Amino acid sequence: MGADGAAVKLGHRGGVIALLQAEIGSFIVPFHCMPHRLEIGMLRVKREVSMIGQVYDLLHLIWKTYHLTPK
Structure with missing residues (x-):
């Protein structure tokens, strides 16, 4: 589960x-759901490294595109 x-x-x-x-x-x-663990890890890195914000935003956009489209 x-x-x-x-x-x-x-x-x-x-x-x-x-x-x-x-x-x-x-x-x-x-x-523990792997996409959720990845998101938690990215949020931790985003707090510590300023340039990672752009990478996080891109990954979040990709995730939203996949998540919100019909399967």
């Missing part, structure tokens, strides 16, 4: 994944 990392979804005690694992079984493997 992929999720954005919020405690409500990936929490070990009361998150959706914990409830699913308790009901269905431990073969459900939780993982």
Whole structure:
């Protein structure tokens, strides 16, 4: 199961994944959604390096174009 990392979804005690694992079984493997992890990493880099802002804006535009188009 992929999720954005919020405690409500990936929490070990009361998150959706914990409830699913308790009901269905431990073969459900939780993982933090890779595009969301990439966005978090880019935001951290953007704070530290001034030129990365342009790269982040370009990647964000590409992501929005993909995300908002019908599949």
